[in-house]
Amino acid sequence: MAETNRLPAGGRIDRTRRIRLTFNGAALDARSGDTVASALIANGVKLVGRSFKYHRPRGILSHGSDEPNALLNVSRGPGRSDPNNRATVVEATEGLALSTQNHWPSLETDIGAVNDVLAPIFVAGFYYKTFMWPAKAWHKLYEPVIRAAAGLGVAPTEPDPDRYVHRNAHCDVLVVGAGPAGLAAALAASESGKRVILADEQAEMGGTLLHDLTSTIDGVPASAFVAQALATLAARENVVLLPRTTAFGYYNHNHVVLTERVTDALAKPAANLPRERLWQVRAKEVVIATGSHERPLAFADNDRPGIMLAESIRVFVNRYAALPGRRVVIATTGASAYQAALDCKAAGLDVTVVDLRAEEACGPELASARAAGVEVLTSHTVVGSTGRKAVTGLIVAPVSGGTVGARRTLACDAVGMSGGWTPAVHLFSQSRGKLAFDPALDAFLPGTPVQANCSAGACRGLYDLSACLADGWAAGAKAAGLSGTRDFSAPASFTGFQPVRVMPTDGEPRKVRAFIDFQNDVTAKDVKLAVQEGFKSVEHVKRYTTTGMATDQGKSSNMNALGIISQTLGKDVPQVGTTTFRPPYTPVTFGAIVGQSRGALFDPIRTAPLHDWAVAHGARFENVALWRRAWYFAKPGEDMHAAVRRECRAVREGVGIFDASTLGKIEVVGPDAAEFMNRIYPNAWLKLEPGKCRYGLMLKEDGFVFDDGVVARMAPDRFHVTTTTGGAPRVLSHMEDYLQTEWPDLKVYLTSTTEQWAVIALQGPKAREVLAPLVDDIDLSPEAFPHMSVRTGHILGVPTRLFRVSFTGELGFEINVPSDHARAVWEALWEKGQAHGITPYGTETMHVLRAERGFIIVGQDTDGTVTPDDLGLGGMVSKVKPDFVGKRSLVRPDMLRADRKQLVGLLTDDPKTVLDEGAQIVEDTNQPLPMTMIGHVTSSYWSDACGRSIALALVSGGRARKGTRLHVTMPTGFATVQVVDPVFFDAKGTRVNGTPQPAAAA
Template sequence: MSARRATGGGLIDRSQPIRFTFDGKTYTGYAGDTLASALLANGVTLVGRSFKYHRPRGIFTAGIDEPNALVTVLKDGVREPNIPATGIEIYDGLTAESQNRFPSLEFDLAAVNQLAGPLFSAGFYYKTFMGPVIGPLKGTRFWMFCEHFIRRAAGLGRAGYEKDPVRYEKMNAFCDVLVVGAGPAGLMAATEAAKAGKRVILAEQDPRLGGSANWSGEEIGGKKATEWAEVKAAELTALDNVQILTRTTVWGYYDGNNLAAIERVTDHLPAAPIGVPRHRHWSIRAGTVVLATGALERPLVFPGNDRPGVMLAGAAERYAREFGVLPGEKIAVFTNNDSAYRAAAALKEAGAAIVAIIDVRPEISPAARALAEQAGIAPLTGHAVTDTVGKRLTKVMVQHFDAATGRLSGDPRPIEADCLVVSGGWSPAIHLASQAGGAPVWDGKLQAFLPPEPNQKWVGAGAFTGALTTAEALSTGRDAGLKATGKKASRVKLPEVAAPALDPFPAAVFEIKAKGKAFVDLQHDVTADDVRLAHREGFVSVEHLKRYTTLGMATDQGKTSNVPGLAIMADARGLPIEKVGTTRFRPPFSPISIGSLAAERHWRFKPDRLTPMHDWHVKRRARMMEAGLWHRPMIYGEPGETVEQAYAREAAAVRRSVGICDVSTLGKIAVKGPDAAGFLDHVYTNVFSTLPVGKARYGLMLREDGIAFDDGTTWRLGEHEFLMTTTTANAGKVMQHLEYYLDVVWPQLKVHVTSVTDQWAGAAVAGPNARKVLQACVTGTAVDNETLPHMGIVHGEIAGAPVMICRLSFSGELAYEVYCGAGHGRHVWEALMAAGEPFGITPYGLEALGALRIEKGHVTGAEIDGRTTARDLYLDWMLSKKKPFIGSALMDREGQIDWSRLRLVGVISLDGRPLGGGAHIVEKADGNGLGTSIGHVTASCYSPALQKYIGLALVRGGKARHGTRAFLSDPLRKRFGQVEIVSHHFFDPEGKRLHG
């Protein structure tokens, strides 16, 4: 190991060496190391290149606030970029690489950008690319010329294209008290809440509890802080009403005390155990939240403050105490507050040489002076660092400094150092409180923004509230825990803390104005001059400053740069910082994986909704899939069949003889009352008040803006009683739609609506022999053509169970929907199957149902997608001219009757290959299969009736394009080919089969 690893100390396990790779070179660390600490221990100080100027950058922090050391991790063939090395726990086989450099980290050609520094000042992209190109490309916008090159150069890490093989998971949780942060304050709050019998969730982003107590070197209650934290953690773990989530970052605070968190379940393991997700996304609803998120150290702004070897003082202390790593051998300290003196003493104790302590203040506290003596050096008070030297730090330049005026005097003198640790004070991590609502409050003593007054049920504790000492953290944590349980503050004696009485108030100095580039935001290469340029150009609002300069954007969210940037703007405006204000912090607090947001929902998140026939389907080899809120059969696969082969067989059986499909999941709403018929006339585009009792009618609903909302059939069961059916996925939305209009728009109507979806089981029997099946098992009514015409309704029995039968079809075949009470569902289904055996009845799933409907050109949610109108879908025959209805006032707006709108057509594959939903349709394709889109495929299948791959599509011009050819362009799936545009009625367009 390098000499940078201290000979002892730290919480790492030196008996467990771990090998890992960075930029192709193999290194060794220990269990408990982060990638950052292990690289430092191996003498690696250059870890990345900056965003704009490609300046060399080193490790700057030790935690989630790291702006420089963003790396790409390669695992299982997947590239994941932009991960802070400070948050990666090393494991055997870890492979990481640096980013934003070419051809190598040591020699980056793009570093030439530094020579064009003025061209890349704040807002350069707004000003540089607006004008026209001169010369051969005259008339072309400069942006159009440069865009290709800029997009190739932009960004930091490069994402991969490989499919992520790991699982992600979502969870819901409910608790009385959620404690965010498990430092001393959080542990005390969780303990008090748990003792009161409350259900407590304690979330901590680090692998172990204790927070800064793990590396503070303090004693709490006569024990080392790490031991005290371990005891508290063991006490909480033993309680049944406490759930501890380590490696869990709470990243968002939303209305109703709903907080979002991500748990990194297996990132620290070489491979995830079978069935265990990589990340688990938590949605936590809490009665009360205790925010004990601590504070983040700020840098000082001075020329050369971004050089590898410069890091925060608190980070250097943590590396020494927690990881047994010396960030340098000759270390200089630069500060405006007392906390850096504790870091100096810790580094000296770990074996480093402290070559200077430079303090901008003319006087320091006795406790700080005592720590300086421990570090073995007298502090240079009233001095400042004005520059740094070396590709990797070799020396710092120091000059006399007047903190009252901000002026430098005398000649700068060099001090040799390979590491400079800096501290500009501490900013409470108020991000979550800001997300919850309210404006942060400036504290002049701490020179920091404190959390706003709560407008949701949260209480603060520890450094989050500005209580920066461990003794204060314990006290505020206890009080917060009691307040969260509704109790008054206790006088129970707190454990004593052995720590020097350091002055927590920093000098109001954030910037040293000297010649050279002084960086405010290291992640985005924002300099102090950029902030002043924004001021000169009128971008003085903090929100405008953020967007014009990119200060505090992306993964950083202003963790280290926010207050220094605001201070420089305040100085430029001649205002105090509190008058300038601060930006609104937005979720996420730190980057989260897209996989966790799109994760499968854990079984505890919601109940499984199963139809009464579910077990029958499973026993018949049905492959189930989620549809809306339900589990439905996708196919009934025979051994060796593919999905396509199975649904083609099932659909062909329906066309040939007879099939049966479970339609219990369709939305079913009972509409009753004297005004029910008139209400339906308002809701539907067509007329329902004229519908005879015992008949059904197909209906279409629009939104108020004239866009199609849902379709389905409604059955008139009595003079004032209707049964409305909706699509499976839209059942809840339609119910809300109806209730809204009855409660708000037409409260005078005497109508009652009730969701009865779960009360009815349903089976669709379809095919040329469908009537014969019913005749074989239905009693109490005839089902011949006269008794049960198309859209007619009859009541009878099947195997002794009462049933209601409506003759309607979604497949285009002679078909019936048989409804019975949910308790009789399987009994009736099995009776129908038995009656259909002589005719070879075949159960069919959603895939076959989809193929049948595509062949007939029936629309579903894929076409009624929130953008289409009735005319787009050629359903304008359903728009009544005799009555107003929801959407009728706006459906004829110019934009909604324009000829160029996307309209429904059919497409046939001309190369014999499948069509993909979402694929673009282009008139002309270039050599790569790309072109100008004229529409897209909404649904596709293999048609057993046509023996071709077909699809429905929304295409500009609609019917006018029938008989023409176009191209399918699907670059994501690398599918290109020619198609023919035809009518969406592929099969039996006259509807002869429908009538048997």
């Protein structure tokens, strides 16, 4: 293709830099500075897609982010293929491969167009009315067909080779939009010296000033004013300019999220650059200067390729020197479209204006057009168009007193339509600001803000150039804490319009297919039908008809749809309301949202300091929270069960070594540390002596168990708190929340030390014998160092916090050393333990050993609805403390019911049967379906020490059921079990003191 529709001069494109693209395989010429849309227009391409439902031919409608029709698949090379790209925002770069979507076998000949013939049956709500019968046909008949037809483009299947990054930024003033109001706001705010960020979605900043060839601002052309303003801003160190950056979400506390397209405009980007950068900006003040969107007119067949928005024709002609056509008809109900007509005339095009307004209702724009030789037909309506894959004519007729006169067809190859303007209030609405309807402007405008922001320019209904500039300056100055205003000298703009929902027609209005939502093929009669069928809420109408649910999110369709709803209901527009403006403002790539959190970083794995040793010694691993932990150490020929049995025997009979470094660890320090611990835990802490440990259950406000762990008092003002591996972040957050919001008077400091300390658990009857030779400044004797104590000293000269604790029921030590020294200490223990048969063990063995002793694991033996008493640990809860987290909830009647689920042990009648964890428990197998479930199995293992299977379970009224028999679901039926105490081995706990007297098997 060649640039047959390119003006020989003008525009902001660089004619010296030629770009080659392909469109459906055909070569396409472009110039640097083009968008894909302007390149297509310059090459005479009008047909660019097919509509979603009817597969009607569609062309480019707009020039910006509100484009509903020109959605293309864009390929930038291997693995870089994206569907549903708006041709109006994609910049033309060398080598782009563009292809159209939603058609078969080709764009020109689309079998799906048969739907257009069947349009009378595809009315609003067709899906809901049709696919309800027969009742059983959905999954077999309808769903496969609908899923195959759904969507426009095809999602890529190859991995995305590009990189995306996130960046956080803070500023005093964030200005969104760099049109006239935004530039003025940034200039004013930056004079204060405060930090200013100016973001705009276009490749060039300047907004409407970039295609304004006639206006002057303070005596200089609009384009020169833009250049001067940007040069001034760029020279100021307190200003950050972000072109190609869309503010798509406005959240609480002036948190605005933006996406910056970094490399899409580069044919050969540097390898170190990300494709997109997501900015999370926290601003003290936000100036919203997002402009407004032109409304299309609703008339019969208003969707033919070549029918565009009037301002967009002006943009393509002036900014890109691309001609949408040579015989142009501008159809309007307002004044601004006359400027498009004048600019087209100045470019040498044949132009006619069709204005619905009466001659006397027009302003100076009418005289200007006629003085320039433009034919103007006032008091004329548009009743249709001609052509199929491109518009060839516009059918117009005079209107007088509501009567439509004789039709005539104006031959044309382009139509510019303008039904007025709709302020872009999306970000303001996202900030939870309330909108106010202005009948004079027929639009919702920003009302009272909820956050620290203000709106300026066209997004609050100001359409005159000088007014926009002055308003932006005032908003920027106010946001920066300055006072004063500034007047800008600029010619008066053509403003004002007559709102029209559907153009008057001489036929039956209900038969006119006037499109409201171009992408979803929603017509004016669809909206009317939805209301007539009982859908009075605008949100319901939106979903019933799908209007406003396209990729443009109703930017071009919402106000026309609202107007039709209000007319049909006989209510004013404010009574109808508007749809909810949710983020994102425009589509955002998944890559930008995910950022660097993909692949290995999507679910990052943390490894303990001893991970490499475990790998070298044959460990199999499991993921626990974000950690990769040694699951078991299999010897050649062993499966997991054999390895675990061997490891369990080693701990019970000799000594085992276990990496417990992943335990959460929090340092609680300060004069009020003991008082803080006393409030955050249900048991007592004030009298715990330094050097002693205590087991603590942490509760939520609802009284349910939240986490648990051993806590050591290192000094009067210092506690070493351990948590579960997965619970460390939430426990620290829980503590910080109460410290900052409930007890800010307490002098306490919280520090996560999980990575500071590596923890080596040495467990078994021989543990003291292995440890003693390596420690010379801690007395390890039972009398000097009893169970549940902590000592500080050195091991191999390395500082250590040595805990005498056990999660296995055996004599145990947990050796805390700085992580950098973990490997050396571990290997020394390993060497000393060889004479005693030392054995490394993993998490599965740890689970078996603790279950034999009835020790719980929070999150496995609890389910978020368990209290301390449910676990048989009610004695831990202080009866004398005035308050602690969860205290009031523990005395609620439901917490004291006898039928609450309580932790018990289960023994199967067949000792070899190992129950399934999560299996349901019933009292009687002869009851009718559905059976009443009274509990579930929480932990289940084979125990070598007990010579049989064991299980823990939560059972309704469990403690009162001891000695009774229940039934547990199994894949083949039910297993009969006896309810017993949850401690299966060494019920008296003598082994923890290193006295391994054989205990009776469970």
